[in-house]
Amino acid sequence: MRRPPVFQPLLLFLSSLFSLSVGGDLLTPTQPLRDGQTLISAGGNFELGFFSPVNSNNRYVGIWYHKVSVPTVVWVANRQHPISEPKGSLSITANGTLVITDQNSTAVWSSGSSGLTNPVAQLLDSGNFIVKEAKGASNGPGSFAWQSFDYPTDTLLPGMKLGWNLTSHLNRNLTAWTDASDPAPGYYSMALDVEGDPEIFLLGGAHRLWRTGPWVGQRFSGIPEMKTYSMFTFNFVMDQDEIYYTFNILDGSVISRLIVNQSGVTQRLVWLEQSQAWSIFWFAPKDQCDGVSPCGPFGICDTNNSPICDCLQGFEPRSPTNWALRDGSDGCKRKTALDCRNGTDGFVTVNEVKLPDTSNSTVDMSLSLDQCRAMCLRNCSCTAYASANTSGGGCIIWTAEITDLRVFTFGGQDLYVRLAAADLGSASKHSHLSRIAAIVVGSVLGTLLLGWIGCCIWNKKRRRRRTKQAMSMLGTISFANNYINEGTEGNELDLPSYDLGTIVAATDNFSIKNKLGEGGFGPVYKGKLGEEQEIAVKRLAKTSVQGIDEFKNEVMLIAKLQHRNLVQLLGCCIQGEERMLIYEYMPNKSLDAFLFDKAKAALLDWQTRYNIIAGIARGLLYLHQDSRLRIIHRDLKASNILLDKEMNPKISDFGMARIFGGDEAEVNTHRVVGTYGYMSPEYAMDGIFSVKSDVFSFGVLVLEITSGKKNRGVYYSNRHTNLLGHAWYLWKEGNGLELVDESIGYSFPMAEVLRCIKVALLCVQEHPEDRPTMSSVVLMLGSESACLPYPKQPGFVATKGPFEIDSSSSKQDSLTVNDLSVTVFEAR
Template sequence: MKLWPILVALVLLPLFSFSTARDTITVGNPLADGETLISSGQSFKLGFFSPHNSKNRYVGVWYNQISVQTVVWVANRQSPIADSNGTLSIAANGSLVITTQNSSIIWSTEATGLTKPIAKLLDTGNFVVQETAAGGIAWQSFDYPTDTLLPGMKFGANLTTGLNRRLTAWKSESDPAPSEYYAAMDVRGDPEIFLWAGTEKIWRTGPWDGLQFSGIPETTSYQGFEFSFVNNEEEIVYSFHILNRSIISRLVVNHSGVFQRSLWLEAAGIWNIFWYAPKDPCDDVSPCGRYGVCDPNNSPICNCMQGFTPKSPQNWELRDASDGCVRRTNLDCVNGTDGFATVSHAKLPDTTSCFLNLSMSLDQCRVMCLMNCSCTAYASANVSGGGSGIGCVMWVTELTDVRVYVEAGQDLYVRLAKADLASTTSSSHNKSNHAAIAIIISLSFLALLLACAGCYLCRKKKVRRAGPGMTTTSSFHNDQLNEESTHEHDLEMPLFDLGIMATATEGFSAANKLGEGGFGPVYKGILADGQEIAVKRLAKTSIQGLDEFKNEVILIAKLQHRNLVRLLGCCIQGEERMLVYEYMANKSLDVFLFDKSKSALLNWQTRYRIIEGIARGLLYLHQDSRFRIIHRDMKASNILLDQEMNPKISDFGMARIFGGDEAEVNTRRIVGTYGYMAPEYAMDGVFSVKSDVFSFGVLVLEIISGRKNRGVYVQSSHLNLLTHTWSLWNEEKSLQLVDEALDYSFPSNEVVKCIRIGLLCVQERPEDRPLMSSVVLMLGSNGASLPNPKQPGFAARRTPFETESSSSKQDSIMLNNMTVTVIEGR
């Protein structure tokens, strides 16, 4: 048998295969399922495909040289084929047609009027219809995008044809049909891009400022990219180009309603999320309402602009700023006394109803605003040339959706009445008046304080004479809370009848039981008016007793923050002690985080929002509330999640009020949960705000990894999550910590930043750990200037609870999520 013919065939086969690879469909040569087109530069491939976990067949375009099939365009996204007998062809009139086995047309394009049409896949990923002799493009897939914007694609409106190209997310990973999430250019006023969920706007880019969209300040830091925005009589479009050919990048609206830019990492074989939005609470559309300013680095995040005051002060106290702000003083258009206050580093307000002139100077813009009685603010339309910029954006409506950045953004000039402008400047001749006013206010406050003290003493005597069971409100004193408390506070709050609680929970039925902790069982209930509640019932065998019950009532009733669970009232009847809370639909964080079947529901955006929310809640407790409060039992099971997965800190039974001059306290009664307690607290009984910071750091690492701070990690020497994380950090392998449930879909720079923050918070020495105010700022920064962490606590030695208990200690220790109480012997 001669081998040479076989060898020749083997050598020529690859060449023959390559030569037969095509990028074109002609009238007589359709594309059947199983065949593909490959662009001339081998960058893209077109053919029939089935999405993940689906048997349906679609015609799509995907990257040819990337190991993970990534579809960037789908033709028949609403009309799948159930089998593998579909065909894509081009008709003699230039119309593209997808047919099934029985020749039924399930998708087609309009006729083009070409005489000899062909359909060709270009190396940009664009699938076009044109004349055979390389004539002009009559139809192109770039005009009908799916969920992806590729380099060179135009996003926005053709004002001549009326075509507005937008990106619409898939319904799911297995269904490319259009979902409710889409991004589209709004060409009114000063054009900007909005992200929508159905009919609701959920995020916007802000207008183009000559360099970037004002709501995406990161754009100017991108290397290897070129961004373009065209606004003329023919079109208003945005596009990007890649200068570095080694970079593969795409812009996508995903099925979770997130706008994100991804870069392909060849070495890792993954798409890495480079940027995404919405990212923080200030990215939501107008979280602070009209004339409010959102700053994610502040707590609370919403403030009114200069010259404005909250429309609903009570709602603002509850951290609900959606009502916005109103003017202190009406504008004076007649006498011309109005002026302007500057909001620096701003994302400009919603510009869909504004006036735009690209040729005016900023001074001309100011004059025009003062001459128009309806004008509320103005700004430069283009700041690319430096200085004050050129062009004019002028608002004649109320200002909404304003946020500020640390360094980015631009100046916004808000029109104010003269009285509100004067209120911000303190001239020397007014200082004496201000001092006199301050003295009067101080004396009035002192008199009020004395009057309140007298009323308090009288009321206290009346309550004692009234006897038990005769009041309609609960009254506790902080000297009853625990042995460490030294202050007294009276509190009145709603009392619920035991019968109402029993009815609401259907007799505290097992079906309504949400869970159980050291305090006792928690039940879901529904009041007569339909309000859903959570009822925490003190168990007779509870390791937390009446002191903790009273402590929680005292503390949480006085606290109001969007990231703290809200106490609605309590029930005290006979031996029953219950706390009534707002109901949290998604229960606690640990339910999702440590359950592999549910952890996939926590994408990175949700996890990051949870981290930020916990940080802001702790900052409020430590710094912004009327008391300085140490929680002392921060853990995943004490972080509750509402319907939108927003975190709320709960369970204040172990919390402690600090005095104004107290920095730390030493206690003989150690409370908390194993794995979350700071070393100085667990070993020496010393706690401070830095104890909560340590617990927060553990939580951050648990949220990133999806694992508890307990057990052996990879190597037998790793006793816990902190040791494991510290090892990966030193080996520059931090991303190996990330929960597999995220499936590599996360921004690596942001994850590394959070790991660094987590390690900074769990450092062994309390003085090395940051305050929560610094943590909130770190979360809002790019992470480049953060300090390097030192060794975590418990990283190099076993904890005292991992050895046998000393006979000099009385222990009440329950591991996992149960609270620990240890009383040190003398």
Template sequence: MRQPMQVYFVLYILCCVFSIFVITSAVDTIVVTQSIRDGQTLVSSGGNFELGFFSPGNSKSWYIGIWYKKISTMTVVWVANRDTPLNNTTGAFKLVDHGILVLTDEANNAIWSSNSSRAASNPVAQLLDTGNFIVRDGNSDAGNITWQSFDHPADTFLPGMKYGFNLVTGLSLVLTSWKSPDDPSRGNYTNQLDPNGLPQFFLREGPTVLFRTGPWNGLHFTGMPNLQPNTIYKYEFVSNQEETYYTYQLINNSVVSRMVLTPDGKLQRLIWIDRTHSWNLFLTAQVDGCDRYALCGAYGSCNINNSPACECLTGFVPKFPKDWNGADWSHGCVPKTPLYCGAGEGFLKYSGIKLPDTRQSWYNRTMDLDECRDVCLKNCTCTAYSSLDITGGGSGCILWFGELIDKRVYTEYGQDIYIRMAASELPAYGSSKGKKQARIIVIALLSFGMALLGLCLMLYVLKKKPKREGIILYNPGPIQDFTTGNENDDLELPLFRFATIAYATDNFSVKNVLGKGGFGQVYKGILTEGQENKEIAVKRLSAYSRQGFREFKNEILSISKLQHRNLVKILGCCIQEEERMLIYEYMPNKSLDSFIFDPNRSILIDWPKLFHIINGIARGLLYLHQDSRLRIIHRDLKASNILLDYEMNPKIADFGMARIFGGDETEAKTSRVVGTYGYMPPEYAIDGLFSVKSDVYSFGVLVLEIVSGKRNRGFRHPDHNLNLLGHAWRLYKEDRQLELIDKSEKESCNPNKVLRSIHVGLLCVQQCPEYRPTMSTVVLMLSSETALPEPKEPGFYTGRYLSEMDTSPVKQEGSSTNGLTITLLEAR
């Protein structure tokens, strides 16, 4: 009897020792062979944060989350499965192969998983003392992070988090409120840094803007003067070509502080007070009634010290006086005296102002305020200007185009802004000095007009005697827009001499030909600028081209006013005798089709790079449709019109078929259908109707081609006669989407990203234009983990007979290898 007792005693001691070992070892990490279940947690190395299962308040649902370990009141800062809760405590949270985190239910069904653009060969998941839960490659250094919770916040902004967007990865962080204190699922309120124009944060309820921080002015956001240096935390705003974000760090590590978006839509900074065991409000984004977005409408200003708070700016009057006097200020104000460009207009300075909404703005970091004024004065659509950075006396330039919305007056921390006014509204007008100045201006304008007329006559004479040397860089003057029929302002596009381009291309040598298309040929050239040589691509209009002067001028008009990292940059043009040429930046990796449709070259580009290209094209289209000064419909988006620079960044090219839309124009019809079959949406190919949704359709085709490595037009499959869209739709309906992946991408692909790309592509190619998403929605869908709607049947889904295709007189689009590819014009 004694021996069994000794055995039990030894087993008991061993169990105790084992328990102590489990509790005290590696509690901040898990590997592929481990999982976390109810009652088990990870604790960060310094003991600041804990990760595990929790059930908030009176809820009966269970979630995986992260909360503060050292404070008495449980405060959750991150939730993984916020929209897909567990019904009981039998779930498991684990790390699987390639570094994917998965939460499973009692039936071992995955109800939530992370995604990553990079796979980890020996993944380790670790909870850091910052509250960031990361997945890293255990074979590499600790900085090799393949996924992190800081990139996917819930309702809380923690110290060290980069709160903004990344232009390289397409990642954009969004704070989303809980539905209620007992329900962490996504609520109605979001806060996000908007990349349009000069970046600024927007607090929204659904799609409705509630509050705007205003842009960063070097010290704080112009709409948050209460954001001041303090003893609790230090903050920083970073903006460069790769990323833009706001971040903060605690000065004293013993202090616990967080930013949170509450279920009732308040953006607050809270500090934990250990003495009272409660969170203390330190700062709130919305201070008073004047922080309500656009309360006073266009050209109205809000002053919380006045009653009523709204008033029109000096020189402006209520648009609807009756409504305005009845405290309905939403329609705003209009200029007292209408503006006529060049009629002695000037700018009136306003001080102590929260700068207007900058989504319709342009900015430059190197210009001074005088240069800013000159640029704005020369552009009739420019309504105001201001300094970009107010530190050190001020620097940089912001220009506004269109109405000025959401302004308020601050007594101490506001900023100066200069707003365009008619001459009669300027202080000097009416005085003898002002009249004298007006006379001087009129005389100067008349003199300038006569001189300009003489110059035009001289240029006309010189045009009959073309010279063959030197580079001319001057404004070619207004060019008629044959698409819209409107006369445009000076384009300020450099005009090169024919001799300069001929010299750069070695007299258009055959060895410099990059490719050819319906326009003519494209040549590589070396342009000498001072002591440096610059590579260029020259697009030369052929005398026998199926495209003509209409497309040449249209491309100049469309692209000369556009600046975006995902659009090809035009350097100038050449118009001499019968010669018509466009000069572009040179793209060394040529066009996208030369990679994805070439079996030998497709292995040189992996899935992360392809996904980067998809996002870049999406952002370029978003800029054309929404963020540029002009709304541009490309109308010929295809793989051969996507060029790749040295770093494989995509740039949309060939704007010969583009159409400029007016401010309230959303759709147009043409009897001259141009473009490339396979990329045209049904409503355009059949009825000549086109809109922004036409480009969305072409983008969807392009996404499916990138994923599959196959052309939509000319696609063949042994099991059916469907085109690529029909094939992708069929695989989607049968839940076999991954079979669409090109074999060269399978090893490097992230299945979640691929499935999401296919899903988005199918949403874009739906038959009905109304069902297709806008490009702003597409960009959001590609960069987030939100649930996607079910796509409907794609356009041109019906099967076809191979014999009919083989004998069709319409040519297929040929593969292009030029650095600047040309649109193939085809009759309807």
């Protein structure tokens, strides 16, 4: 399982690190805090003062850990109103109002009037900055006229509340920084939804990305591991005045915080004194099933299954076609309608689950589980029920479609789903009938059946023996073993093997009239199997710059992949010295044949281009996240995007692809493959690749599709030397629409085009941690209401790294035809 990197929001400038204390933890009306001075809490846990984020000269008032060697800010006052010069001050007025003023003595932030007569502000050892009366007041939370804990930024500290004050309507939530140099509220946030049975959501703009599930006593339903955390205490308070979550640490020597980082991940971090670093203790979302409702209504997600989505007993896919293509978002529908009037409905128990979304549920803590069942049966709208507390007691009832249901390997709960009588025990009835049928068939047709099975087994063994013999010519056995060890199922390559005669006949003996093109791998030919099936044959040339490794990689990898936006490998031919791959034929050939040809580019209107962009995004999302394997393509480019007769895109050429292990975040290689112009800076320069490398290539593709122009092969800092620099310059100037290909004309949805350009610029940002994941990209492309962060400068590569440059990275002009990358190479 991939663990996201620890996110340190900023580094303080030396002026903050070596600032002077004003003599304690108090701020009074007669003694303001000036830039360069700090307050330090009585026990030395926290420090308050002015700071500048990394790569920024702006000044903010914030609180950071005093005893932690890595500067870590946990709260920012004027996060949306920075001061441009280090001449600001923080003061408290005579009525208890905190005020931040800039170099011109202009107020840029204030806490609001507190109505006090003798106020002071104090920094507590908890990290809370409070305003109270100077005399006669305790340090209890109820005695504070104002406190920073009521206005969190991206961090939840021990004792802080995440949730609502129902009396004052104060909503305490966490909001990520915009980026490491800007603490202004960013795209991601975490907030408590009080509707139904309250639960906490991680949000991307207004879109729900992950949820904790409801509080079920000692923990949230969606975080079963919480009950194993012996060093923490967790509390969830729900009364007429407040609904909130908070945590505390039992061991005073442990330093821990909960954050929402700018990548859209919520993390619990702990400080390791020995290594002087922050360590990830827990994070979410973790896996494919952590997304909100990936399997739709009445679907259930299980990461141990492939595909991960299944329908509950008594339900079937709403869209069988999409379901077969591993898209379960439409969910499931009942096989049999409920019959509430006659009282014949019952319940099936679903074990070890995260309870469904409770936003539209009702809760009655006075009911037992049996009473809960009876109440559900009396309510014709009730679809499911469960215990509201893992220790028993309480009742949650759902009266609408149940969504976002997932299975845990341990620590889940029982959910009772309402079914019609006909669907109750249907599995056991079916098994009983099957056994009877098997006995009858066995007694009547036993000899014939056994003979037929024996024939099938013999044919299958012969076919596998032929494939194994062919593969052994290539030395594939050790490769296959390594492949299996990386997590694939089975040990057989279930891929048809064609004999050479069949391929010779299909291509008219590799006739020149059937030749589609030629590149680094070798020539590509069009052919026909039988009367109807058109194919493309990729033939490895003896002089090929791509070799046996790439051939084996593509055979072993793409044969395992099935998605409507990936090209389909039909089989292979390995005979003598011949090595060929047989693909489905793509009549519209490759994307670059349209994009960079002025005559053909006019055939690509904006809707077609947008559909191509969305299709590529879905294909990449499948490779990165939804397939049984986790795959980095490493050579995504226009020539490797094929177009079928409806102009639907299909990603091709997996010779350079790499399978990632479940816990790998990035890999360093000394053999860089791919194509300049599409390679991310960290890959081209340092040989480091990850899913974010493909994201970068996707961003380049989107800009090429939008503009109809190629990106150049080598990056320089001058903005006019490549497409990325040109697009960035136009975007900053507010002239993004000037990038649009003239071939499109002037009839296109401007908002949609600008959104695609902005998504592309987010994808090609220099630092991989700034780039979105493909799941976020798909969400941003498909949502008109999504709030996109402002992109940073694209990455530019000026030099080569100290490693081998693969020949496939040579200067080239792409001429891909059909379902593969046909690359014409030129000497340097």
